[in-house]
Amino acid sequence: MAVSQYAALKILVVDDFHSFRATLGRLLAEFGCDDVTTVMNGPQALAACRKHKFDVVLCDYNLGEGPNGQQVLEELRQRNLLARDSLFLLVSAESSQAIVLSAYDYSPDAYLTKPINGKSLQQRLDRLLRQRDAMAPIYARLAAGKIDAAIGLAEQAIAAGSRYSYACQRLLGNLYMQQDRISEAEKLYTGVLEMRPLDWAQVGLAQVKRAQGDLPTAIQWLQRIIDDNPFCLPAYDALAEVYRQLGEADKTQQVMQAAVAVSPLSILRQAELAHTAAANRDLEVASRAYGRCVKLGENSCHDHQDNHLQYGRVTAAWIRESQLPNALDLAKDGLRVLGNVPRRFELGAVQRQQVSLLECQLLSARGEDKSAQELLKDVEENIELPGDSLDLQLDLVATLKTLRLDERAEQVLKSLVEQYCGDQPALQRIDLWLEEPVSERNRKLVAELNREGIGFYDANNYARALDSFKRACRLFPHHPGVQLNLLQALVADMKQHGCSGEGMELSASLCQRIQQTVQPGGEEFNRFKQLQQVIKQLH
Amino acid sequence: MSAYEIDDFSLVLASSVHDMKNSLGMLLDTLQQVVEATPPRDDGQARQFATLQYEAARINTELVQLLAVYRMQNRSLPVQVDQHFLIDVLEEQVARNDMLCQTRKLSLEVDCDEDLAWYFDAELVGGVVNNILVNSARYSREKILLRALVEQQQLVITIADDGAGYPPAMLENSGQDSAAGVNFAAGNTHLGLFFARRVANMHRRGEMSGRIQLSNGGPLGGGVFTLILP
Structure with a gap:
């Protein structure tokens, strides 16, 4: 590229080291860039981009305290401060690949590895600017929402054998899928795959299968891509999506967990895992994932107050429902996070009360019942029942249960069931606290899980029976029927395979929970007593 | 030596290599600044600067490769074809x-x-x-x-x-x-x-x-x- 063209470029350099900013500034001046702005950190970069439109941003990955380069990019794109045809180059001393894996929604246009010299920088910029110019008409159509026109241009470029045919193919595949032009996408991906088994085209073709309704094939292909290349994150994302579509909640979570293990720095994937695990009532996984969301959120535009509240909520639930050796530390950390929430976010009145209720639960977990009770009293004076939000009331139920104020919890639940009698989604959430679910979906679900478990049990397949009943117990932790069934399957399994420490622990905690709910005299009570007898003999 | 200890030691090596690489990065940066602040007086000094830069860059390349080999061994090096x-x-x-x-x-x-x-x-x-x-x-x-x-x-x-x-x-x-x-x-x-x-x-x-x-x-x-x- 000629010097005159560089003179027209507006460039932003972001680095916390003065020497690097000076070096880059000098290099850029050498090949004719006069319009170079330099800043030290993320907030300054955002401010600069609000004022001016830069053609090129050169940003160091490591910016000291505050957001890193990837987070700066995410925020610039998220807030629409970077034009689509602007180039963002991420500079780092690391090889880029550790960072590549953390990129979720937005990838930089290029990674530069330090040390950088003038010749490499110019060569790289030349190449990127040539590509930008060649692709500019297509991106202009996209920005204007003229997708079909963009598709037409990309098709022309490929037909004409453009140097950027490959980039056009990738883009075109996505656009076809977006526009529901499935058979064209299939043709494109198949054509690419005839040349090479490239990951993106394989994932694309699996997406085609999914769009055509052939979910088993999509699953099989995506799983194979992951087996071949465990770093192919789009394959995990697509696979999780297929499982979600099928309603396979456990499998969705497994895939998300594997994806997060590969890209632990991606806050959006962590959040998705956390939501999925929380819905599955896998409290351990959910608590850890929300904890990482809070941490990663510190400098991220994807930080959200709900993640912080959820961390407190699921951590309190995890402590409540399991005997954890590190419960005290967990509760302390939960309190720390909740304590910071009012400083970090502007909360509404309801949210402030929710934070207080969650704090009650965690204080109780720390053995500080007296402070918890006092705090609860404060909150309750401000809650009007019924009428307040369902979220808040469910947090109140959890708090009352944690403080062993069961009678009052039952009162609130009773009024909630009445208040929301026609509202199925609300009832589904209330079901978590009821002995018998009241929503249509959950009544069906619990019956189904029971039937499935009993089927396995009758076929002497105790391991599978345990899986079904465990899932039922996770989703309906107050349902005495499924707890009894789980206990019975556990006893049968231990009779056959011998006692395990884990099995005995689980049976002990189940007995404790069943004892609290089952009324003496009934049929369930007798079943429970018999099972207890058998357990004694197992010892 | 048990397999566990070997694993452990390679981890120590890897993180130490990582650390060396960071130090070397600082060294290269500072060297660059020195060269800029005090340009070489004659050919002899220019050659000395060049040798410093060359050897430091060579160490850097070797360390980068060591880390890459370590990641390959652990199947944690992504290949993006x-x-x-x-x-x-x-x-x-x-x-x-x-x-x-x-x-x-x-x-x-x-x-x-x-x-x-x-x-x-x-x-x-x-x-x-x-x-x-x-x-x-x-x-x-x-x-x-x-x-x-x-x-x-x-x-x-x-x-x-x-x-x-x-x-x-x-x-x-x-x-x-x-x-x-x-x-x-x-x-x-x-x-x-x-x-x-x-x-x-x-x-x-x-x-x-x-x-x-x-x-x-x-x-x-x-x-x-x-x-x-x-």
Whole structure:
């Protein structure tokens, strides 16, 4: 590229080291860039981009305290401060690949590895600017929402054998899928795959299968891509999506967990895992994932107050429902996070009360019942029942249960069931606290899980029976029927395979929970007593 | 020593290498500043600065490779195969070594069709080419030739120099993935070749996998390194 063209470029350099900013500034001046702005950190970069439109941003990955380069990019794109045809180059001393894996929604246009010299920088910029110019008409159509026109241009470029045919193919595949032009996408991906088994085209073709309704094939292909290349994150994302579509909640979570293990720095994937695990009532996984969301959120535009509240909520639930050796530390950390929430976010009145209720639960977990009770009293004076939000009331139920104020919890639940009698989604959430679910979906679900478990049990397949009943117990932790069934399957399994420490622990905690709910005299009570007898003999 | 202890030690090594690399980065930055603040007074001093830069950069490359090999061993090094133009990848390596060639008064020629494209991980293959280039710069007299072409549906990248060529012991072991040829006493660890072989091997197509070859003679009469990717 000629010097005159560089003179027209507006460039932003972001680095916390003065020497690097000076070096880059000098290099850029050498090949004719006069319009170079330099800043030290993320907030300054955002401010600069609000004022001016830069053609090129050169940003160091490591910016000291505050957001890193990837987070700066995410925020610039998220807030629409970077034009689509602007180039963002991420500079780092690391090889880029550790960072590549953390990129979720937005990838930089290029990674530069330090040390950088003038010749490499110019060569790289030349190449990127040539590509930008060649692709500019297509991106202009996209920005204007003229997708079909963009598709037409990309098709022309490929037909004409453009140097950027490959980039056009990738883009075109996505656009076809977006526009529901499935058979064209299939043709494109198949054509690419005839040349090479490239990951993106394989994932694309699996997406085609999914769009055509052939979910088993999509699953099989995506799983194979992951087996071949465990770093192919789009394959995990697509696979999780297929499982979600099928309603396979456990499998969705497994895939998300594997994806997060590969890209632990991606806050959006962590959040998705956390939501999925929380819905599955896998409290351990959910608590850890929300904890990482809070941490990663510190400098991220994807930080959200709900993640912080959820961390407190699921951590309190995890402590409540399991005997954890590190419960005290967990509760302390939960309190720390909740304590910071009012400083970090502007909360509404309801949210402030929710934070207080969650704090009650965690204080109780720390053995500080007296402070918890006092705090609860404060909150309750401000809650009007019924009428307040369902979220808040469910947090109140959890708090009352944690403080062993069961009678009052039952009162609130009773009024909630009445208040929301026609509202199925609300009832589904209330079901978590009821002995018998009241929503249509959950009544069906619990019956189904029971039937499935009993089927396995009758076929002497105790391991599978345990899986079904465990899932039922996770989703309906107050349902005495499924707890009894789980206990019975556990006893049968231990009779056959011998006692395990884990099995005995689980049976002990189940007995404790069943004892609290089952009324003496009934049929369930007798079943429970018999099972207890058998357990004694197992010892 | 149990397997657990070996694992543990390689982890210690890796994190220590990582640390060294960071320090070296600072050192290179500071060196750059010193050169800028106090330009060399004469040719002799310019050569000394160049030697400092060259040796520091060589250590840097070695450390980067050590880390990459460690990650390969742990299956935690992603391979991202995409289509790339060879001219871009080769010229990038030439540009990286611009300083080196100037100070050693070497001419570096790239012989490659502008439109030649192939499928590979550009960062890994670029790393291999760079490393061989840095080494060739040491042994060549005045010329290095970088060439890329497709032969029998495989990509062939050669780096040829006009030096004395590879010693016979290296030629014998060049194709094998072993630590053969490692000689601590002679300061000859062949890390670069080990890395190159592993990178070549990570590129597969159907039944074929990539490989490297060493030979002598070639277009410039010196050592010839060849990387073949299916």
